[in-house]
Amino acid sequence: MADAPQGDFLVLSQISKRYGGVRALENVDFSCDRGKIHAVLGENGAGKSTLIKIIAGVVGPDSGAIVLEGRQRHFANPAAATTAGVVCIFQELSLMPDLSVADNISIASPPRRFGFIDARAQRRRAEELLAEAGCEDVNPLLRIRDLPLSRRQMVEIAKALGQKPKLLILDEATSALTSADVEKVYGLLARLKARGVAILYISHRMHEVDALADRASVFRNGRHIETFDKGARSTAEIVQLMIGRDIATQYPPKPKRPRPQPALKMLNLGWDNHLSGISLEIGAGEIVGLGGLDGQGQKTLLLALFGVLRGVTGSITIDGRNTRPGSPGRAKSHDIGIALVPEDRKTEGLMLPMSVADNLTIACLDALTVGPFIDARKEAKAIDEGVGRLQIKVGSTDDPVSTLSGGNQQKVVIAKWLMTHPRIILLNDPTRGIDVGTKQEMYRLMRELADQGAAILFYSTDYDELIGCCDRVAVMYDGRIVRELAGDDLNETNIVASSLNIVEPQAAGGGHPGREKANV
Amino acid sequence: MTAIAAILKPSRDDRPILIAALFIVAILVAGTVYTWHRFGSAPLLSPNYLLQQLQIGAFLGIVAAGTMLVILISQIDLSIPWTLTAAAMMATSVGGPWAIPVGLLIGLIVGVLNGLGVAYLRVPSMIFTLGVNAVMRGLMVAHTGGFAPQTGATEFMRTIAAGRILGIPNALFVWIAVSLAVAVMLQRTVLGRAIYAIGNKEAAAYLAGVNTKGVTVICFALCGLTAGLAGVLLAGYSQKAYQGMGDAYLLPAIAAVVIGGTNILGGRGRYLGTLVGVILIVLLNSVLSIMEMPEAGRQVIYGAVIILMLLVYGRGERVTS
């Protein structure tokens, strides 16, 4: 472990934190300095979130010291940390949807006149900060509720800038941004770095970390494993540090099979002004990916197939039969057999206060009954099978599912759906925010399910995943499918090009056209 | 979990039930001390007295059973007072063999109406059932001319409500039947599981394929049905229906459900708790009445007991990140 050099901006010594019986952090020594972008890496459950929460004043450590600018600190709440110059942008946004952008940006200490909030000064301040963050097109009067997710995240960044950070912490802060906005954020971080701000950056996206970080620290099981400078470690070495074991291949092999009969066929699917002319076929045993920039209709397509949307036009054919599921209840029924692993596991995939057992069986209860009653033995058997099949790490299945780690929670969601024996599985960005180890398990599982005959439609924001897992990828832009890629055509260059709706595909190896600033 | 384990190491859902049971004992003790001191007797401990209290409690208990279902799915039914009254009034108006079915039917229809408004029109239940309550009141005032209906309860109604079999009040049997049905439904059927799921996270339940609209309508329908049943029984007990007879049942029913450990926001709670909550409220009322406490004092004690019990249960979660 590197010794913390004198004069570092933030020095943590021997920080420990327990939650009940779980050791979230153990004797962690950590430091970061001004004018550097410092990445924090690690699986879910490694302690990154807890580390960040302690630095940002959300929770207090059980033991150990926090020294900021040479003085020992004790933050009673987030406001205290902010006053000391520590500003954190969390994964869950800290914006109030019903309040305006201007209100949100100056929420805690607005400009005042005679004790009352000065609306005009507040608006000017918002305009300045939005410009600095690179989204001056946002009208400060708009309510957050009326903005798309990527704009909201930019407002969150503007808000953080307004708190004059000396240490800026970004926790997966770019996950919902369009690539144009991501570039702006990179530029902003570079400017902040030049101004001497210390930056802590948590991300699961290796290419981002490669691009940005000057230093990186790896955490595993609550311990600080190693800190190293940019370029000192290869990606494979880093991943090994994170999971502590060797990984041979990242993705399971794709079988070479002739194109199967379509299990699910969409013809000219349309909805509102979000989807139009979607025609796509997915065969039993195939994994088809949905690619493209965020917000181009991929999630909408999955919802449309699952019966959540009203007024869907076009036709859906399943196993040769024309169907239109009118609700998830109909979609999951035996004759249609669709399952959807939704976008947000905490609000859409799970009932957090309920037990793991209840969450596992909620979708397939009809199959576990004897007469009008639930058969306890059938239920117990199904639960055991579900936990075993996905290797869900859980103390007792009667524990609330909220006590599980993110990766295990996602496993519960998937296990729940596997119990309905679906023939078509829709996955809405299932690996977002999940640690590397669990991701690998999911890739293997997907291929296994496909080999057993399921037709899988897989939306991911990670190009590597799409290329690694899918037999074919349909890239969407503006609610349409602009390109289908398969075989040798399935590479990052083509995906990126189609995502930006660049008509002629560039030759592979001709640089990264997606990184050029194209107006999206 | 065995009963002994439940008492020694109560789970989160069991704790309120135990505490409420303790409070019942405390009330009985306090009341007995008072009556011993004042009258030299302990009427509170006589089985006849307790049976009579349970008989009165049956009406509240039946209403509370339906209320609990609606609260479990994060909704509320403020139309109970006039649904109950309307069922009672129409039952006595119609008379004859159709009296009871008519009363129950009214409860059912109002319940379904509530359910449709909340599930399909997505009007917040608090305000929709408020409106329905006002409409039911309007209908009854128009129908009866503002007075109590002249016709009385049928013989059958009186028997069910006030009669006894083997010394046990019939109303109690009805309450027990309703309780068994509700408890079994919640614990052991798909509908019961769906109710808890919706109360915890309606979006997740919907995406898991639960028919959230259907379940919502069913819960409100059952709540209306229980209100109608209570109205019919109450009319039988008092031998007639009268204006405003349902007003005294709404808030105590909600209080009983919450005291019994059901979370007012839905998703958590056991029926046994509601049962205990009803008994506690009925006993409290009758002890206060024996003490000849004026209405003013009763209200204050009633409110204070609810707050005290909720404070003792252990409070809600603190809001952090």
Place this chain on the structure above:
Amino acid sequence: MSDIAIRVRQNFAFLTAVALFFVVYLLYQLVHPKGFSSAVLVQNSDEVFTLALVAMAQTVPVLAAGLDLSVGALMTMVGCFASYLLTGAPEGTPLALDLAGFRIGLGTLPGGGTGILFGALICLAIGAGCGLLNGAIVVYGRIQPIIATLATGAIFIGVALFLRPQPGGKINEDLNWALTNSLGDFASTVHIFNDGAAPWFAPFAGIPTSFVILVLILLLVWLPFSRTVTGRTIYAIGSAEGAAYMSGLDVKRARVAAFALGGFFAACGGLFLAIQTSSGNADIPQAGAYTLNSIAAVVIGGTSLLGGSGGVLGSVFGAMILRVISFFFRVFDIAPLLQPLFEGVILLAAVSIGAARVLRVKNTLELFR
């Protein structure tokens, strides 16, 4: 999109309520035989005032994603206090409570006008204090507002019954006259503006005093409060409580303040009701009716029961709409037996109007917030 367009779209529900009110009220005045006269305006204003204030009292906790089921009871209790404190009796008159046959002496009040002012301030303080109690139970007791205020409502009504087991008490006649009529009468009672005869005063003389008081409360209490950080925090809590905490806002203080302000408004309503009826009346059904009507007024006025959006002004219009509907019954001479039915149907229709929007929602997931 221009700034004005944005503001209109954001306040759409409120503007609808305002428009609805004006249409309905205009209709009423046109149909009324003595329409557009000062006398009718005064009568209408007096009848609206208490409900408007109780609706305002309900709005503030609702904005913070809560509910206050004790507003009617609180209003009633303060009214009973007022019937003791606002008698305007001369200096030295003993103040006493009649309690189950016992007389409890409470000392004496200063006499005349000062006594009335003092008494009114005490009443308002009681209201705010009880609101504070509600807030403390909810925040520090961590009990859900619905059930906490259900319980405190019972306690307040109990206290009201202690104070006035029978309706009684007395309010100073001048006070009653001054506040329940037009500004001209107010001026002549209080002997200002040349007893109301001053020429520059003439166009204002017909404005109902109660209306002026309502506007003053809005301008001097609500408007400044909503521009403070605490006021904005109330909206923040209703919108996203977790995010509000993470942003460093004092969530606890704001929530307690919301209930306290609600208590203050309810006390204003109770004071006026006592002055208007010249007595203190611990009327339990009436208290319940006010509470439930306040919820209806809040919803009709465009405030979301989930919190975070809407405002007190909307609830005032909601209360006015509710009252005007009952005025219509008088004018159209609808059979009194049918009035409750009409009221109920209109209430149901009014709150279901918002449902029309819901029927057009195409993504079912959006229905579950």
